[in-house]
Amino acid sequence: MIVQVEEKGSVVVIVVKEERLDAHNSSELKAQMLNLFEEGKTNLVVDLETVRFVDSSGLGSLVSGFKNASARNGNLKLCSLQPQVKSMFELTRLHRVFEIFTTKDEALASFG
């Protein structure tokens, strides 16, 4: 899986550079987030701008990251969701769990 990691102050942005986040590659995103938690990072933004397809495993990897961030008093927020991807969060009610922003800048600003 290709991801780009950008540090913006105390927040780390993970830009997923894949068209699909699915059962084939979602464990790699999960591992990437675990590495960041082990380094002491607790506030993450996952940028899904290039992702046009996400399945239940992809959602599961984001739930894993969200729970890990919350357990460390941090947060995991999402940005730049394509409409079909956003509809997956609605179908599984996860839009009530994650803070979802239109742009990366808005997500970063929300950490204050």
Add this chain to the structure above:
Amino acid sequence: MEERLEVDIRVPNQTRYLSLIGKIGEDIARTLKRYQGDREELAYHINLVLTEAMANAIRHANEGNPDKELQITIQIENNQLHIRVYDEGEGFDFASVPTPEFKYLDEHGRGVYIIRALMDSVTYRRDKKGHVLEMIKSLN
């Protein structure tokens, strides 16, 4: 004239093929001549149920064995979409998979819920080499 189509594909029991099969499903949605609904939404949903059904078969039914095989058929007939995913495993108790408790934030357990939510009929039964998950959706 009634639209009829059948695609029959066999792939190794590996998640690397999810994308290929999902894309074939999407392209079939785009070629339907008479479908009146949101074609891009249908394309995404076919991609999704194929991906979920195959991932379940690869991991649970075929127990991750890369030497096993999956067979997938996608059929359009009588204005219905039939998708069948055949595994070579002992199967799992599909009927007892519960609707996820959304408030508990489990990492797993949404795949079967998604399939049931998007398709009109879902059955899982024994077949020659293993089991078959059959998913039907009306295209009216």
